[in-house]
Amino acid sequence: MHTGQLTFFGGVGEYGGVQVLYGKGEQAVLFDFGVEHSSLLFPKQLTLYEPVGASPGRELRQFLLGGMTAPLVQLYDPQHMKDLDMAKVRRSWGNIDFPHYEGIRLFIGHMHTDHMAILPYANPNIPVYMNHDAHSLYQGMVAGGHSFDTAARIMVCDDLSVVDFGEFTMQIVEMDHNSTGTAGIIIDGGDHTIAYTGDWRKQGKHSERIDRFIELCREKQIDLLITEGTRLAADPSAVLSNQMTEVELLSRYADIVDEAEGLIYLQMSPRDLERMADMMAIAVEKGRKVVMDASHAVIWHRANQEGLRILEGHPALGVDILIVDATVTDKLQVPNKTISLEEMAERKNDYVYFYKFPDLAHMIELETLGDSQGGSHFIQSDYSVKVDHADVAKYLKTFGITGHSLCNGGHAHPEAIADMIERIAPKAVITLHSRHPRSQDTRGINAYFPQKGETVTVASILASTTI
Ligand SMILES: [Zn+2]
Numbered sequence: 001m002h003t004g005q006l007t008f009f010g011g012v013g014e015y016g017g018v019q020v021l022y023g024k025g026e027q028a029v030l031f032d033f034g035v036e037h038s039s040l041l042f043p044k045q046l047t048l049y050e051p052v053g054a055s056p057g058r059e060l061r062q063f064l065l066g067g068m069t070a071p072l073v074q075l076y077d078p079q080h081m082k083d084l085d086m087a088k089v090r091r092s093w094g095n096i097d098f099p100h101y102e103g104i105r106l107f108i109g110h111m112h113t114d115h116m117a118i119l120p121y122a123n124p125n126i127p128v129y130m131n132h133d134a135h136s137l138y139q140g141m142v143a144g145g146h147s148f149d150t151a152a153r154i155m156v157c158d159d160l161s162v163v164d165f166g167e168f169t170m171q172i173v174e175m176d177h178n179s180t181g182t183a184g185i186i187i188d189g190g191d192h193t194i195a196y197t198g199d200w201r202k203q204g205k206h207s208e209r210i211d212r213f214i215e216l217c218r219e220k221q222i223d224l225l226i227t228e229g230t231r232l233a234a235d236p237s238a239v240l241s242n243q244m245t246e247v248e249l250l251s252r253y254a255d256i257v258d259e260a261e262g263l264i265y266l267q268m269s270p271r272d273l274e275r276m277a278d279m280m281a282i283a284v285e286k287g288r289k290v291v292m293d294a295s296h297a298v299i300w301h302r303a304n305q306e307g308l309r310i311l312e313g314h315p316a317l318g319v320d321i322l323i324v325d326a327t328v329t330d331k332l333q334v335p336n337k338t339i340s341l342e343e344m345a346e347r348k349n350d351y352v353y354f355y356k357f358p359d360l361a362h363m364i365e366l367e368t369l370g371d372s373q374g375g376s377h378f379i380q381s382d383y384s385v386k387v388d389h390a391d392v393a394k395y396l397k398t399f400g401i402t403g404h405s406l407c408n409g410g411h412a413h414p415e416a417i418a419d420m421i422e423r424i425a426p427k428a429v430i431t432l433h434s435r436h437p438r439s440q441d442t443r444g445i446n447a448y449f450p451q452k453g454e455t456v457t458v459a460s461i462l463a464s465t466t467i
């Protein structure tokens with residue numbers, strides 16, 4: 001009988017960029033296919049501003065040579081390799097010998113770039129598994145110009161569906177995170193079971209999904225738990241206390257919409273389509289109209305055209321969106337009616353503007369035209385450009401706009417992680433997606449700390465004895 005083993009290409013000692021290969025016999029699955037947020041290159045379109053991006057047309061070569069993605073030639077689209085010498089790529093990994101598998105497939109847990117940035121360059125022959133709503137969001141991101149398309153074969157999976165690799169099975173389990181359709185996996189290799197959480201949180205609207213994941217892991221008697229640990233700090237006591245729940249965050253937003261006299265600028269991530277839906281519905285309920293940046297509107301429209309199970313029956317589906325005409329480009333197929341900045345300026349308190357950085361210049365017109373002036377609000381809601389960003393701060397000050405930060409993050413508090421570890425009670429736990437995995441309290445469960453590039457059998461991880 002073959003034995004299962006893991007190779008760690010990314011996510012070790014860093015925020016994101018999780019790339020772990022589980023293989024048994026000749027079959028393997030690589031889970032997640034992203035690039036770490038703070039590596040040499042910032043994956044394009046993460047923040048939509050000033051990233052040190054890869055050179056257009058040479059992205060894959062640079063990700064590979066920079067050691068930012070697994071050096072396994074079969075994963076990649078030859079068209080994007082452009083005759084890259086793989087010997088040079090292996091050199092940047094210290095010429096380590098990696099295991100070879102006849103069949104490698106991919107699983108992508110969610111649509112944040114630190115988990116999916118390499119998807120556009122995947123080999124067209126490789127099946128890529130993803131959860132239903134994550135796929136709908138991806139279609140939206142491609143249509144809205146927030147990601148390149150992929151030639152790979154995407155296999156859309158239902159929540160809890162099981163994929164059979166022959167040597168092992170992989171079950172898709174929907175989680176809760178601030179990216180629509182996020183899922184983790186449970187791998188059953190016959191000899192051992194492994195659960196990978198992906199990114200997750202307890203403060204979202206669907207904490208019952210985390211409880212369900214834990215229950216599934218208990219039923220399966222998971223041997224090895226791989227969890228994220230983004231919020232761990234070098235000093236465990238320095239971790240901020242629990243963040244507000246999504247329900248509380250939405251209620252604070254509702255209060256701001258209620259009280260604001262001028263325009264409301266709302267900067268949020270269009271990868272969290274449930275929050276977007278909730279914020280649209282609240283805006284309408286409070287008597288305002290939704291106006292939106294064109295690319296965000298295209299993501300919303302296209303993802304919903306594909307179908308989003310999480311939004312079935314949601315009141316936001318019937319909301320008419322007006323697109324700010326100054327944001328329309330030739331490349332975008334705009335599905336909605338447009339509105340000009342002049343029209344918006346005339347009736348500032350009629351609108352919530354789902355705005356996208358760096359369109360700050362719109363404020364010059366919106367705040368100076370029209371009869372009424374002042375009383376506008378700017379809300380930053382879990383977006384990468386914060387209210388204290390130098391340019392945002394300058395505009396808010398110039399026009400007397402009140403700034404708000406409504407954030408609760410997408411990641412689990414270390415206490416929630418400790419609770420999950422204790423309840424699942426695996427034989428060993430690995431904390432990835434963290435700079436400080438050693439500060440995680442594992443409640444007495446054996447912790448394993450892999451090195452980047454390491455290959456290790458599951459059996460020897462379970463037999464090791466670091467706490
Ligand atoms: Zn992540």
Ligand SMILES: [Zn+2]
Binds near residue numbers: 112177179199
């Ligand atoms: Zn994420």
